[in-house]
Amino acid sequence: xxxxxxxxxxxxxxxxxxxxxxxxxxxxxxxxxxxxxxxxxxxxxxxxxxxxxxxxxxxxxxxxxxxxxxxxxxxxxxxxxxxxxxxxxxxxxxxxxxxxxxxxxxxxxxxxxxxxxxxxxxxxxxxxxxxxxxxxxxxxxxxxxxxxxxxxxxxxxxxxxxxxxxxxxxxxxxxxxxxxxxxxxxxxxxxxxxxxxxxxxxxxxxxxxxxxxxxxxxxxxxxxxxxxxxxxxxxxxxxxxxxxxxxxxxxxxxxxxxxxxxxxxxxxxxxxxxxxxxxxxxxxxxxxxxxxxxxxxxxxxxxxxxxxxxxxxx
Numbered sequence: 001x002x003x004x005x006x007x008x009x010x011x012x013x014x015x016x017x018x019x020x021x022x023x024x025x026x027x028x029x030x031x032x033x034x035x036x037x038x039x040x041x042x043x044x045x046x047x048x049x050x051x052x053x054x055x056x057x058x059x060x061x062x063x064x065x066x067x068x069x070x071x072x073x074x075x076x077x078x079x080x081x082x083x084x085x086x087x088x089x090x091x092x093x094x095x096x097x098x099x100x101x102x103x104x105x106x107x108x109x110x111x112x113x114x115x116x117x118x119x120x121x122x123x124x125x126x127x128x129x130x131x132x133x134x135x136x137x138x139x140x141x142x143x144x145x146x147x148x149x150x151x152x153x154x155x156x157x158x159x160x161x162x163x164x165x166x167x168x169x170x171x172x173x174x175x176x177x178x179x180x181x182x183x184x185x186x187x188x189x190x191x192x193x194x195x196x197x198x199x200x201x202x203x204x205x206x207x208x209x210x211x212x213x214x215x216x217x218x219x220x221x222x223x224x225x226x227x228x229x230x231x232x233x234x235x236x237x238x239x240x241x242x243x244x245x246x247x248x249x250x251x252x253x254x255x256x257x258x259x260x261x262x263x264x265x266x267x268x269x270x271x272x273x274x275x276x277x278x279x280x281x282x283x284x285x286x287x288x289x290x291x292x293x294x295x296x297x298x299x300x301x302x303x304x305x306x307x308x309x310x311x312x313x314x
Contacts, residue, residue: 011174014099014189016092018083018179019274030087036286037080043289044069047299054302060138061127062298064120067147071116072285075109078102079180079281086179099181104162106180110257110280111208112154117250118212118219119146124243125219129226157208164200168192177270184260184273205261213254220247245291252284 020026051057051066079102086092094102126137165183168190178185183201187194223243230236256276 011096011170011189013093013095013174014181014186015175016082016086016094016179016181017175017177018086018092026087030084033080033087033282034084036282037076037084040076040282040286040289041073044073044285046303047289050299050302050306053306057298057302060134060140060143061120061123063140063143064116064123064147068113068116068120068288071109071113072288075106075113076282076285078106078109083179094181099176099186100162100166103165103181103183103186104158106182106281107158107161108151108154110154111157112150114208114254114257115150115153115212116147117246117253118215119150120246121216121219121250122146124246125223128223128243153208157204160200161204164197168194168197178274178277180277182273182277185270188270201261205258209254209258209261213250213258216250245296248291249284249288252287253280256280 018026019029047069048066051062082094082102123138127134130137161183165186168187169192170186170189171191174189176185176189187197220243227236227240256279260273260276260280
């Protein structure tokens with residue numbers, strides 16, 4: 001073992017290869033991702049501001065939605081600004097410490113968001129199945145406690161992911177075939193056996209993805225059973241649409257993430273992993289305000305009320 005450590009020089013920085021070495025393609029990608037990033041900040045930031053300013057949106061559902069928007073803004077900020085810089089610069093270097101920090105923060109926010117989706121599903125379950133007791137059950141104390149619970153899961157499990165990944169020896173090459181320091185991409189550079197890491201990733205992936213998805217599935221089974229009991233077709237449709245946006249967001253985020261983190265590292269394709277990462281990191285954060293909030297009549301009313309531009313017809 002000592003000979004192994006002595007005969008290898010360990011990397012102090014990594015090179016992120018990104019998407020392409022062609023400067024023209026990178027220029028196009030820069031404009032696309034800059035638009036997506038700024039739109040994500042504006043859309044999610046607008047949601048947070050409207051929920052804060054309009055007292056009609058001071059409800060458990062919108063409290064959780066504002067938490068989701070803040071997570072999305074933070075989530076994309078851990079990866080996209082650096083990716084934009086690397087798209088226009090020749091040097092695509094990130095320090096070892098910077099790589100560890102980016103990996104950990106990204107995981108904290110991603111895991112927290114995954115569990116937040118299960119909390120939001122529970123909120124919809126209570127609202128539809130127990131509407132008369134909704135405000136009592138979904139008290140401010142419970143909402144705050146569930147947010148803290150999601151954050152603690154993110155902080156603790158991300159530490160396990162990061163430690164198991166970065167405690168391995170990295171002795172070259174130091175080129176990461178990705179646009180940020182994500183666990184599966186970084187693990188491919190280690191000069192040690194990663195079978196234990198693959199097992200840890202699978203187990204954590206099961207706990208952090210399949211368990212909350214099971215909670216979400218159970219909630220929506222109960223929700224749809226309740227919806228089918230509604231006599232009015234209009235009432236059933238209205239209840240369904242309150243859940244449709246949430247289901248769409250969950251599918252976009254959890255589907256690609258589950259495929260990425262529960263797949264053995266050896267069978268992963270770098271190009272496929274980049275596309276999957278774009279979906280649960282950039283695309284979902286960009287679309288969340290559109291499909292979850294900006295089409296919502298209450299949010300539209302709040303926007304017109306705050307700006308003083310008019311009123312939404314009933």
